[in-house]
Amino acid sequence: MTPAGSRKAAGLLQAFSPNKILSRSAMNIIVATQVVVFLLIWAFASFKVLPKPGEVFASIGDLWTNQGLGQELLSSLSLNFEAVLISAVLSIGLAYLTVLPFFRPLVAAIGKGRFLSMAGFTLVFTLLVGGGHPLKLSLLVFAMTVFFVTSMASVVAEIPKADFDYARTLRMKEWRVVWEVVVLGTVDKAFEVLRQNAAIGWMMLTMVEGIYRGEGGIGALLLNQQKFFKMSEVFGIQIIILIVGLCQDLIIGALRRFVCPYATLTLERK
Amino acid sequence: MLREKIAYDVRECLLSVKGVNLNLGGRPILRDVNFEVHNLYRPGMLQGQVVGLLGPSGMGKTQLFRILAGLNPPDSGHVLIGDPPVPVAAGMVGVVAQHYPLLHHRTILGNLVVAGRQAGQPAKAAETEAQRLLEVFGLKEQGEKYPVQLSGGQRQRAAIAQQFMCSNQLMLMDEPFSGLDPLALARMCQFIKDIAQTDEHKTFVIVTHDIASAIEVCDTLMVLGRDKGPDGHFIPGAKIQQTVDLIARGLAWHTGISRTPEFHAAVNEVKDLFAHL
Ligand SMILES: Nc1ncnc2c1ncn2[C@@H]1O[C@H](COP(=O)(O)OP(=O)(O)O)[C@@H](O)[C@H]1O
Ligand SMILES: [Mg+2]
Numbered sequence: 001m002t003p004a005g006s007r008k009a010a011g012l013l014q015a016f017s018p019n020k021i022l023s024r025s026a027m028n029i030i031v032a033t034q035v036v037v038f039l040l041i042w043a044f045a046s047f048k049v050l051p052k053p054g055e056v057f058a059s060i061g062d063l064w065t066n067q068g069l070g071q072e073l074l075s076s077l078s079l080n081f082e083a084v085l086i087s088a089v090l091s092i093g094l095a096y097l098t099v100l101p102f103f104r105p106l107v108a109a110i111g112k113g114r115f116l117s118m119a120g121f122t123l124v125f126t127l128l129v130g131g132g133h134p135l136k137l138s139l140l141v142f143a144m145t146v147f148f149v150t151s152m153a154s155v156v157a158e159i160p161k162a163d164f165d166y167a168r169t170l171r172m173k174e175w176r177v178v179w180e181v182v183v184l185g186t187v188d189k190a191f192e193v194l195r196q197n198a199a200i201g202w203m204m205l206t207m208v209e210g211i212y213r214g215e216g217g218i219g220a221l222l223l224n225q226q227k228f229f230k231m232s233e234v235f236g237i238q239i240i241i242l243i244v245g246l247c248q249d250l251i252i253g254a255l256r257r258f259v260c261p262y263a264t265l266t267l268e269r270k
Numbered sequence: 271m272l273r274e275k276i277a278y279d280v281r282e283c284l285l286s287v288k289g290v291n292l293n294l295g296g297r298p299i300l301r302d303v304n305f306e307v308h309n310l311y312r313p314g315m316l317q318g319q320v321v322g323l324l325g326p327s328g329m330g331k332t333q334l335f336r337i338l339a340g341l342n343p344p345d346s347g348h349v350l351i352g353d354p355p356v357p358v359a360a361g362m363v364g365v366v367a368q369h370y371p372l373l374h375h376r377t378i379l380g381n382l383v384v385a386g387r388q389a390g391q392p393a394k395a396a397e398t399e400a401q402r403l404l405e406v407f408g409l410k411e412q413g414e415k416y417p418v419q420l421s422g423g424q425r426q427r428a429a430i431a432q433q434f435m436c437s438n439q440l441m442l443m444d445e446p447f448s449g450l451d452p453l454a455l456a457r458m459c460q461f462i463k464d465i466a467q468t469d470e471h472k473t474f475v476i477v478t479h480d481i482a483s484a485i486e487v488c489d490t491l492m493v494l495g496r497d498k499g500p501d502g503h504f505i506p507g508a509k510i511q512q513t514v515d516l517i518a519r520g521l522a523w524h525t526g527i528s529r530t531p532e533f534h535a536a537v538n539e540v541k542d543l544f545a546h547l
Contacts, residue, residue, distance in 0.1 A: 165341050166371040171361035171388040171436050180384075184375050262375060262416040 051232035060236035067221065073240065076209070076217040079133075080201045083140035087201075088194055091145050095152035099178050107153050113146035118204065122211055133215060136208040143204045148197040155189045156182055188263035191256035195249055202245050276523055278317070281309040282353040284440060284473055285338070290347035291507075292333055299330040300337075300344070301507030305492055307473060309439075310517075317523070318466035320474045322484040325494030326544050330508045331477045332368070334494070335444045338475065339365040351440060361388075364437030364472075368444045370429035372417040378428050379404065379413035382435050389436035396435070403431045406465075423454045427461070434472075441472050447480040459487045481540045485533060489522035490515060493540065495547030512543060 014020045015030060022030070043053050051059075063069040094110065097103040118139060125138050159181060167177040209219030218237060225233035257264055285307040292300040307321050325331050336342040338349055340358040349358040356362075372381050379400055386396030404410050407427040412420060420428060426446065433441060446462070447455055466474055466487075478484050484491060491514040496504045516522040519532060527533050 162367065162369075162371065165336075165360070166365075166367060167373075168341065168360035169339060169365035169367075170385050170432070176388070180373065185373070187375065260375065262418060265416060265418050 049231060051235055055232040056235045056239065059230070059232040060240065063221070063233060063236060068216075069218070069221065069237075069240070072216050072218045072221045073244070075215055076205055076219060077244070079136060079140070079209075079215070079217065080198075080205065083137055083144060083201050084194075084198045086137070087141045087144040087148055087197075090141070091148035091152050091197075092190055094145075094149050095156050096178070096182055098153050098156055099182055107149060111146060111150035111153060113142070114150060116146075118143055118207060132212055136212055136215070139208045139211070140201055140204055144197055144200050147200055148193065151193040151197060152190060155186050155193060159185065188256060188260035191252060191260065191263075195252040195256070198248060198252065199245055202241055202248075205241075276517065277313060278517070279311040279313075281311050283308050283355065284351065284353070285475065286348075286350045286355055287338070288348045288350070290334070290337060290344040290349065292330070292337065292342075292344050294333070298507030299333050301497075301505075301509050303334065303347070303494075303509050305510055305513070307440075307475065307490075309473070310489075312523075318468075318472045318474070319490070320462060320466050320476060320488045322488035322491045323475065323477045323494060324481065324484050324491055324540065325479060325508065326547055327479050329494050329496075329547065331479070331494060332444055334508075335442060335477045339363060339442055341365075352438070361436070362438070362440075364433035364441035366426075366429050366433055366441070366443045366446065368448070370422075370426045372425065372429055372432065374417050377414050377416055378409060378420070381417070381428065381432050385432045385435035391435075400431075400435060403434055406468075407431045422449060423457070426450075426458070430465075439473055440475065442475050442477070444477045445479070446476060447478055447483040455483060459483055462487045481544070482528070482537050485516065485521060485536050485540070486528050489517050491540070493543055493547070495543070498546075508547075511547065514540070 011026065014022060015026070039053055042050070060069070094103070094107050098107050121139065121142065122135075125135055125142075129135055129138050163181050163185065164177055167181050172180060205217065206219035206222055209215075209217040210223045213220045213223075218241065222234060222237045225237065283306050287303055287305050290300055290303040291298070307319070310317055310319055323331060323334065333342070337344050338358065340349070340360040340362055350356060351358050351362060372378070373384065376384060379397075382400035382403060383393075383396045386399055387393065391399065401413070404413050407430070409424060409428055409431065412424055412428070417425060417428070430441075430443075446458060450458055462474060462476070466472055476484065476488065492510045493512045493514070494508045495511040496506065496508055497511075499505050514536070516536070519536065521527050521530075521533060521536060
């Protein structure tokens with residue numbers, strides 16, 4: 001092998017060594033390679049039902065120009081944003097309330113809502129809030145909150161006793177201890193928990209938009225395409241949702257780095 | 271070598287520990303711990319003090335530390351501080367715990383300022399005092415950094431500085447010498463001796479198992495250990511077994527004591543004592 005060749009081989013080996021940190025450009029190459037391999041497999045796979053990449057991207061164009069994909073996407077985005085906001089306030093608030101023993105059983109019970117099926121709640125919620133937008137919103141908020149509150153409550157529960165004691169040695173009264181250790185001390189973790197749980201909204205979207213189609217939305221659009229076996233359209237919409245989800249992840253991550261600059265300082269993989 | 275005697279008065283009681291008992295998991299950890307720390311006064315000089323609570327690992331030093339800090343109550347007995355004496359509560363004495371905790375979401379300056387504000391200082395005054403302490407503690411460049419960005423030694427000094435912002439005369443430290451390399455250890459010893467003698471007029475109570483460092487920085491040592499029963503077995507529960515007055519031995523308030531034969535004699539004496547605890 002030539003020296004340059006052996007250096008490349010050594011570089012390749014690095015990608016398979018534990019805890020190695022590769023340069024940004026090296027990581028980009030790896031990502032690009034994986035995407036290309038994925039597209040190749042997709043393009044040449046022999047599954048008949050699978051639409052080809054070309055078909056899918058063509059149908060995205062068609063959805064955009066002829067079926068108002070942009071409009072529907074906007075509708076879903078605003079619904080999701082609203083739900084994430086309400087759910088974040090509710091969940092973080094409830095988790096912080098667990099500093100009061102009275103609220104611990106309540107919060108634990110809400111978290112157990114994770115095991116329940118959304119379908120079983122549509123009737124109850126319809127009767128409670130009426131149909132339409134409020135119904136969609138409340139279902140989304142419920143679905144997200146049960147997970148979000150579980151993660152956030154465990155973040156609060158896992159604060160070490162030493163942290164509380166330390167705050168007390170600074171002459172903090174108990175409520176100030178809560179503010180400093182429980183609230184400010186977990187902001188960075190709250191962002192991470194938000195990032196992970198905000199994805200549930202997109203997962204639930206087709207279900208709630210299917211229940212009430214009056215406002216349309218990308219989930220309703222997906223169900224319509226599915227009804228007519230339009231595979232490449234269905235795939236196209238899924239890809240759009242994936243891209244939107246990726247952006248959501250990135251935005252929340254950026255928000256975290258902005259609000260909590262201390263959070264990522266000591267990470268090996270920044 | 272005979273050093274000149276240094277004159278001093280024993281004044282008011284700063285810390286009084288009376289009959290402290292503690293059981294954990296049904297096992298006695300501390301048994302009838304009694305001692306007092308008085309303010310010493312050297313004519314014409316500001317003289318803080320450094321009192322060492324010395325004992326082998328697992329002897330209950332950290333538990334005693336928590337009781338002195340007002341973080342845990344003893345099963346029986348009292349800890350009184352100040353003059354007139356009042357029962358201790360968390361926040362009344364400065365406390366530097368073993369791993370030098372700091373508020374991770376605040377900068378070093380922010381950590382100091384928040385402590386000053388807790389002690390009732392106005393924002394401006396707290397900021398000024400924080401800047402002054404950062405300077406004194408050699409942390410001037412670190413003010414805008416977050417705790418995770420500091421080295422071990424810097425972190426330790428930051429934690430002490432933070433407690434200076436909000437504590438009165440007493441300052442408790444748990445194992446301040448552990449985890450330091452020889453150079454950092456020497457610097458820490460000098461640092462404690464220096465600040466004990468500045469205008470802060472502080473009294474340090476240091477909990478440690480490091481015999482040599484304790485003898486170097488302290489002027490009074492109290493050795494924690496267990497009693498032996500008539501059958502030669504240990505009776506569970508530690509108490510103060512011996513008090514060593516290092517001032518009387520000429521091993522305090524002088525420079526360069528760690529090179530003297532008396533220093534090594536004292537270290538060996540306490541080492542022998544440890545073997546029987
Ligand atoms: N929560 C606990 N329950 C029971 N025993 C404990 C507990 N915490 C500490 N101990 C015991 O108390 C003893 C003293 O511990 P500690 O004060 O940490 O010792 P050290 O002198 O090394 O600081 C040890 O033997 C330890 O096992
Ligand atoms: Mg200890």
